[in-house]
Amino acid sequence: MLFNTRSFKHLALSSFLTLAAVGALSSATVQAQDKTLLNVSYDPTRELYQEFNPEFARFWQEKTGEEIEINQSHGGSGSQARSVIDGLEADIVTLGLAYDIDAIAELSGKLSADWQTKLPDNSSPYTSTIVFLVRKGNPKGIQDWDDLVQPGVGVITPNPKTSGGARWNYLAAWGYALQQPGGTPESAQAFVSTLYKNVVVLDSGARGSTTTFVQRGVGDVFISWENEAFLAVNELGPENFEIIVPSVSILAEPPVAVVTGIAERRGTLDVATAYAEYLYSETGQRIAAKNYYRPRHPELAAPEDIARFPQVNTFSIDLFGGWQKAQADHFSDGGIFDQIYGL
Template identity: 50%
Template structure:
């Protein structure tokens, strides 16, 4: 009996390390609100690729919400290994307030750590009954726009800044006229959801509003998914470059020992296979071969940037989104 117990114990001791090695490495990707379907495609492809390259099994978990809310959750303890956000400020705050991300995070990966990009675009109802063509139509009294709250959504901040930039151009740089323009635009929004997916639900399912303003990738996805509703895409004459910054959350990855797989996950987004998936979901990509393959699905338009018009994200945040900034001044109180 004693020999049997000793033999069993020996087997258990032998099996322990092997079992530990076979246990999947868990990775948490904390992402923006409307990226659920995108990463549902990316994650299994990455898992298979990583397994083939390293022999290691990975289990990728997802968390989705408005990126400002997600950033706050990470600062409050959400154990994100990586973030795949839609706005620079919400990654930068992880460094500024928590030192969770390295100071040089934008220099560690190509294209300012943005593997893909998009822009605010319009989705209108069948036949475009309000004849919406450009930003100027969104301040008409008979047009209701739907987009999230710029205080909680990176998606909505792009919309706000794109509209503000358009108004500056139309009014030869007159700041007061630009403020008046966005004040009217915000006043025409019937419901401010906290994130992009909530606004999609408001427009598509609740049938509120005349035009949904969201990332071009989302407008295409909705049109494809709800083909029976006859939604139509409208690309404005000018829009704002929307970068999608990504980073390893260094402090968390170091503590969990996931640095290598976290970096590999972000590198996969830049690979040809990863860029292919991104483009299939109507995101604009940088890989030359994939970009050429999908160029027909992306209308040409002029893109302005936060750097050109607003002096960079730090200044835009201070001027527009900080307490008492221009957004607070023009936001219509409900």
């Protein structure tokens, strides 16, 4: 009755050997370089930073002779901010909206409240805007925001309560209505309210909405970040979709910040700062444009990349008095969004 059944011994031994072999394999790779940098970002910047990181590592090594390993983390903007607050050791955050970095500053104290003044252009080295993605041939004839509130138009946009990207969508629609002749906050609220009545699926995140529209084929128009729309069209078939640029839209500024409290402790403040600044360099701007973000300095990017961006009139978040106020007015519990979409 000992462990003497042959088959059992055989099985136990072989599983042990397999585990040991794989274990040896994995332990061999747990070799970290001396200096590492962690950039905590949101979902759609993956391609951008995948291209940017090795470029910066090369630049840094040429400049200082120091070898650097750059790690990336991607997720929803709000949940990534939450992770940093809960202790994810980000030297740099590159998120979807300033409000999320404000939250890190406020709740963790790891960067100062005036972080957005530390880098040029509101700390946003690249921008984007909100456009419409429609099915090929534009069967519903959608040209501008007005067409989205027509009866029978199925709109796809994520929930602004849970998705940072969706807040830009919502505010873009609001700003459009407000800037129409005779526009008032009341008329804007009525417009946005009608728009959200046309929403057929309110996903919790931007990528979920993309999948709903693109993969599942639900809805007639998808309100999307321009870079997301470009990516979706190129990745999933230019033969199936078209991008429509509205007459006016919002200037979406995804900001970048060095988390000084963490970088100082990890001894990476110099390289983290250089990393953020390098995004404004010729290399940084070129890579941003290549990945469908509008660079702040178009003259530094490749002309053929810039030529892809249609002319669009934009207004900024200042129209709403900054992110703190926009958040409090529109997206807080009991705010305007709750009133128009509430029970």
